[in-house]
Amino acid sequence: MVIAIPMIWLLVFFLIPFAVVFKLSLSEAAIARPPYLPIMTWDEEGILSFILNIGNYFYLLEDDLYIYAYMQSMKIALVSTLICLLVAYPMALAIARAKAGSRNLLLMLVILPFWTSFLLRVYAWIGILKTNGLLNNALLWLGLIDQPLAIMQTDLAVYIGIVYTYLPFMILPLYTSLVKQDAALLEAAADLGARPATAFFSVTLPLSFPGIAAGSLLVFIPVVGEFVIPALLGGPDTLMIGKVLWSEFFSNRDWPVASAVATVMLVVLVVPIMLLRLAQQADEVQS
Amino acid sequence: MKSRLGFVPVMAALGFVFLYVPIISLIVYSFNESKLVTVWSRFSTKWYVELLNDEQILNAAWISFKIGAISATAALVFGTIAALVLQRFGRFRGKTLLTGMVSAPLVMPEVITGLSLLLLFVAMESVFGWPAGRGLTTIIIAHTTFCMAFVAVVVQARLADMDSDQEEAAMDLGATPARVFWDITLPTIAPALISGWLLAFTLSLDDLVIASFVSGPGATTLPMLIFSKVRLGVSPDVNALATLMILIVAVGVMLAAWIMHSSKSKTAGSNSGEI
Numbered sequence: 001m002v003i004a005i006p007m008i009w010l011l012v013f014f015l016i017p018f019a020v021v022f023k024l025s026l027s028e029a030a031i032a033r034p035p036y037l038p039i040m041t042w043d044e045e046g047i048l049s050f051i052l053n054i055g056n057y058f059y060l061l062e063d064d065l066y067i068y069a070y071m072q073s074m075k076i077a078l079v080s081t082l083i084c085l086l087v088a089y090p091m092a093l094a095i096a097r098a099k100a101g102s103r104n105l106l107l108m109l110v111i112l113p114f115w116t117s118f119l120l121r122v123y124a125w126i127g128i129l130k131t132n133g134l135l136n137n138a139l140l141w142l143g144l145i146d147q148p149l150a151i152m153q154t155d156l157a158v159y160i161g162i163v164y165t166y167l168p169f170m171i172l173p174l175y176t177s178l179v180k181q182d183a184a185l186l187e188a189a190a191d192l193g194a195r196p197a198t199a200f201f202s203v204t205l206p207l208s209f210p211g212i213a214a215g216s217l218l219v220f221i222p223v224v225g226e227f228v229i230p231a232l233l234g235g236p237d238t239l240m241i242g243k244v245l246w247s248e249f250f251s252n253r254d255w256p257v258a259s260a261v262a263t264v265m266l267v268v269l270v271v272p273i274m275l276l277r278l279a280q281q282a283d284e285v286q287s
Numbered sequence: 288m289k290s291r292l293g294f295v296p297v298m299a300a301l302g303f304v305f306l307y308v309p310i311i312s313l314i315v316y317s318f319n320e321s322k323l324v325t326v327w328s329r330f331s332t333k334w335y336v337e338l339l340n341d342e343q344i345l346n347a348a349w350i351s352f353k354i355g356a357i358s359a360t361a362a363l364v365f366g367t368i369a370a371l372v373l374q375r376f377g378r379f380r381g382k383t384l385l386t387g388m389v390s391a392p393l394v395m396p397e398v399i400t401g402l403s404l405l406l407l408f409v410a411m412e413s414v415f416g417w418p419a420g421r422g423l424t425t426i427i428i429a430h431t432t433f434c435m436a437f438v439a440v441v442v443q444a445r446l447a448d449m450d451s452d453q454e455e456a457a458m459d460l461g462a463t464p465a466r467v468f469w470d471i472t473l474p475t476i477a478p479a480l481i482s483g484w485l486l487a488f489t490l491s492l493d494d495l496v497i498a499s500f501v502s503g504p505g506a507t508t509l510p511m512l513i514f515s516k517v518r519l520g521v522s523p524d525v526n527a528l529a530t531l532m533i534l535i536v537a538v539g540v541m542l543a544a545w546i547m548h549s550s551k552s553k554t555a556g557s558n559s560g561e562i
Contacts, residue, residue: 006369006435007381010388013432017403020410034409087302094299108544113306115486115536117493119510120529123517124309127316130521132326134312167306218394225396227496232517242398249402249500259406262399273391280390 018266025259026052036255056260066261069239070268076155076240077223080162081216084170087163088215092174093204096181107175114168122161122232129157129233153235161229166222170215177211178204213279221272225265241265310533317526334527344512344528351492351509354423358430359487363480365431366438366487371472373439374446392436401500404429408501421503429501430494434487441486445479446472482543489536 028037028051039051060066095106113121128134129151136148151157181204189199227242234240241261248258320331338344369389373382392400408418408425418424453475457467473480495510502511516522 003368003372003376006365006372006389006439007385009365009432009435010369010385013404013407013428014388014392014400017407020406021399021403024406034413087298087305090295090298091302094295097295108540109303110306112537112540113310115489115540116310116533117489117510117529117536119493119495119513119517120313120525120532121309123513123521123525123529124313126517127521127526128309128312132323164305164309167302221394222396225398227396227398228514242396245398245402246496255406258402262402265396266399269396273394276394277387277390 021259021262021266024256025056025263026054027256028053028055029254029256034255035253053256056256057264059257060260060264065239066241066244069241069244070264072239073224073226073241074268076158076162077220077226080159080166080223081170081220083159083163084166084219085212085216088167088170088174092171092178092211095171095175096178103179110168110171110175118165119228121165122229125157125161125164125233126152129160152233153238155234155238157233158230158238158240161233162223162226165229166219169218173214173218174208174211177208177214181207210279210282213282214276217272217276217279221269221276224269313526314530314533317523317530319523319526322523334523335531338524338527338531341524344509344524347507347509347512350423350506354426354430354498354508355488355491358427358434358491359484361427361431362434362438362487363484366435366483367442367476367480369435369439370442370446371468374443375451389436389439392433393440395433397494397496398500400433401429401497404432404497405500421501422506425501425503426498426506426508429497430487430491433494433497434490437486437490438483441483442476442479445476449475478546481546485539485543489539492532 023039024036027039029035030037037051091110095103095110098106126133130136131148131150131152133152135151136145139145140148151160185203185207186199189203190196194202225242225245226240227246230238230240230243231246234243245258245261245265248254248261316327317334318330318332319327320333321328369385372379373386373389376382404425405421408421408428412418412420418428453471454467457471458464462470493510494508495514498508499511499514502508513525513528516525
């Protein structure tokens, strides 16, 4: 049956791989090809034996580095989600309240950067933020600073990069929920004597909650595992778990530990991923 | 709503500046003669010449193009089927599972997707002997998997938008489901299919993390090459490459927007789901 192909494809190439990751996280690293020992072995008498090794998980607990990296990732993801929300809200509101003709153009302007290479847009920030980069040159020229600011290879640069790349993911759901709001509600609030600020906080903001929830989760979840941005803009002490997983795999070639790191990350992200489903369903019901 | 310059429009304008300054700076400095990317010396197109003579980059671009075209096409077929099944088949066993599997790849951190697929390929190779080694095929499979989720979202939004009256009328008049699909559903969702394919293609062309995990010797994609160059610092030929890619994408997106606009004039404002 043709209609079963997507289901089977996703089962094989999306769901089952997680089981393989989990299985591998229980095996032991070895100098071999592939670099791990099998869990199941047949010994000489033909008896099947299982060797499960939860040592990788203990290893993650013992070494402060991993816990620190998880915490750091959560913190960076949380803070950048908040900044994204603060930057995106006025933009979404302005687009939703623009005239119908300019609305599509503005939406297009939000979506266009999303289509251009993510890697190259992150790369663009290196040229702006580095010591003799555009930002420092501009600030020096304006006389605002005497010495170049060290922004590259700090957490600040990582925040800028994340907010920049994930901004469209926040604007679009916010816009969808804001544009659905009935303008009559605001008029009613104004007629009843509410000032614009009051009307915003008691009408617009609460009604846009599904959009806020969806946008925040769309930013938060992928940022937790982000690799490219901390790798390019962050310094050696910007530890994010995606970067740790990458170096366990590519530099240390420790596949079992990398798998354990991925398993824990997945467990941490299951709840937000389910919340995202709920938020999107709530949004569909509302429309 | 308000005509005077308020807080919201000013913040929004600043937001747009923030979105576009990096892109504009990339383009401007690709025409800089100096090797120091951010120190302007004079206008020059020498980095473009250098780029077009760089065998390594051209080769990687060709590999990425092939992977993108094949995976976008496969993702288009599978993603459209998934969208149809979810949107038109009512309730069925496993619907929740399929919904979850279609939406999860959109937010799944790439390091997890990449690692899990690689481990699957290694396991499959040791059990079935296929895929033998890693390279183009494994990247295409990986890209098809995450791109089909994006296609499904775009097509599903379009299907939800279109009213099913025509389909039902055709059915009532005795058309077979296949006939209804080819004659009514497909032409109506065609714009979404075009934008879905383009989105899948650009996502594949752009992917660094997943490709790095599942790639093998001889299959270095363009993002992998750019990443290894960029790690050593900024280089002007990457700026030139970026400008060319931005130009191609901008033309493509405008073309797609134009096709969408001329084929559906009524559903204004509902295209937000079709990224």
